[in-house]
Structures are given as structure tokens and as C-alpha cells.
Amino acid sequence: MKKILIIEDETSIAELEKDYLELSDFEVEIEENGKKGLSRALEEDFDMFILDLMLPDMDGFDICREIRRVKNVPILMVSAKKDDIDKIRGLGLGADDYITKPFSPSELVARVKAHLARYESLTSVDPMRNDEIKIRGIRIDKTARRVWVNDEEKAFTSKEFDLLTFLAENPNRVFSKEELFSTIWEMEPEGDIATVTVHIKKIREKIEYNTAKPQYIETIWGVGYRFKL
Numbered sequence: 578m579k580k581i582l583i584i585e586d587e588t589s590i591a592e593l594e595k596d597y598l599e600l601s602d603f604e605v606e607i608e609e610n611g612k613k614g615l616s617r618a619l620e621e622d623f624d625m626f627i628l629d630l631m632l633p634d635m636d637g638f639d640i641c642r643e644i645r646r647v648k649n650v651p652i653l654m655v656s657a658k659k660d661d662i663d664k665i666r667g668l669g670l671g672a673d674d675y676i677t678k679p680f681s682p683s684e685l686v687a688r689v690k691a692h693l694a695r696y697e698s699l700t701s702v703d704p705m706r707n708d709e710i711k712i713r714g715i716r717i718d719k720t721a722r723r724v725w726v727n728d729e730e731k732a733f734t735s736k737e738f739d740l741l742t743f744l745a746e747n748p749n750r751v752f753s754k755e756e757l758f759s760t761i762w763e764m765e766p767e768g769d770i771a772t773v774t775v776h777i778k779k780i781r782e783k784i785e786y787n788t789a790k791p792q793y794i795e796t797i798w799g800v801g802y803r804f805k806l
């Protein structure tokens with residue numbers, strides 16, 4: 578049974594979420610205190626977190642960031658304000674999804690199921706095979722450093738491969754050009770971060786059907802890029 582932790586200080590909302598999730602056979606625990614919720618999130622085994630943004634003692638932004646430092650499981654953020662969604666996106670906290678109050682409990686359940694299913698398919702790895710990432714039409718063989726798009730092999734330079742692989746391994750997370758530059762080029766972002774833009778363009782030409790409407794690597798204006806699941 579999948580175990581979910583709800584960090585939410587409004588008891589009525591937390592209970593409503595819990596009731597609906599339990600009807601769908603999830604095991605659910607509620608933590609009303611942000612700091613305590615964070616420490617439980619880090620210490621115990623949960624398959625997913627539902628995290629309220631406004632908590633009295635610690636805000637959801639910090640909790641999300643701290644959880645993401647050590648855990649890869651899905652995080653769904655809940656907010657009372659629509660404006661917060663842009664902020665969540667902009668900060669690149671690593672939240673997988675966001676929902677605004679009031680929301681329908683069945684929508685919440687549907688999203689939880691979808692995220693858990695995606696996470697499971699991403700993490701199920703056969704150790705005897707080459708280490709592969711498959712996302713829709715793209716298959717990246719990390720062992721052989723080869724890439725297929727809709728079963729057609731495409732040639733990638735070393736840095737293009739590294740960049741694509743890094744984004745695909747961290748789907749739904751927004752990375753700034755600076756972050757990508759320092760990660761892939763392994764140096765401080767004082768060099769030319771326009772290199773990142775150029776590489777993204779070349780990667781898109783190889784993987785996207787229509788580079789004007791990218792299906793895989795999405796531009797988050799003013800922030801950076803995200804690999805869409």
C-alpha cells in the first residue's frame with residue numbers, strides 16, 4: 578500500500594484529503610506542523626507528499642526544497658493563491674505538481690495516482706540491462722551513450738548527451754541556465770551561459786517534432802528549462 582504524508586495545518590482540508598485518498602486504498606498520515614512534517618518526511622518512508630504552502634511555523638517552499646535535497650518521490654503542492662503557482666514554478670523547487678484551493682477531492686486523487694504511476698515507471702529498472710531512460714518517444718541508453726527518437730537513432734555530441742540526460746533524469750523540475758551550465762560544464766557560471774541555449778536548440782532539433790512547440794524540453798520564460806514528463 579502506498580503511503581502518503583499530508584502536511585497541512587487546516588484540519589478540515591487535511592481530513593477531506595485523507596478520506597478520499599483512503600477510499601482509493603492509500604495509507605495516509607497527516608502532520609499539521611511544518612517542521613515536524615519536514616522531519617518526518619526526511620526520516621520516514623513515504624511514497625508521496627502533499628504539501629500546503631502556508632503553514633504557521635515554516636513555509637511550504639522551504640519544506641519542498643529540503644525534501645527535494647534528499648528524496649525524489651512526487652511532491653504535490655497545495656496553495657490558496659493562484660499567484661503562488663507562478664512562484665512555485667519560478668523557484669524551481671522541484672515540486673511535481675500544484676493545485677489551488679478549493680479543489681475537488683477526486684481531482685486530487687487523480688493527480689496523486691498519476692504521479693505515483695509515473696514515478697513507479699521511471700524508477701523500475703532492470704539491473705541486467707543497460708541503464709536506460711524512456712520517456713514517451715525518447716530512449717536514452719546511458720551505458721552506451723546512444724539516443725533514439727521514435728526508434729530512429731540520433732547523433733548527439735557529448736555535452737548535448739549530458740544535458741539531455743540530466744534534464745530527462747530530473748523531469749518536471751525547472752533548472753536555470755546557470756544551474757545547467759555549472760552542472761554540465763562543471764565550472765562556475767561565469768563562462769558563457771548562452772552555450773546552454775545553443776545546446777538546447779540543437780537537442781530540440783533532434784528530439785522535437787516541432788521545435789516551435791516543444792513536447793519534451795519546455796522553456797520556462799525568465800527562469801530556464803524543464804523536461805516534461
Ligand code: CA
Nearest residue numbers: 586629631632
Ligand atoms: Ca495552511
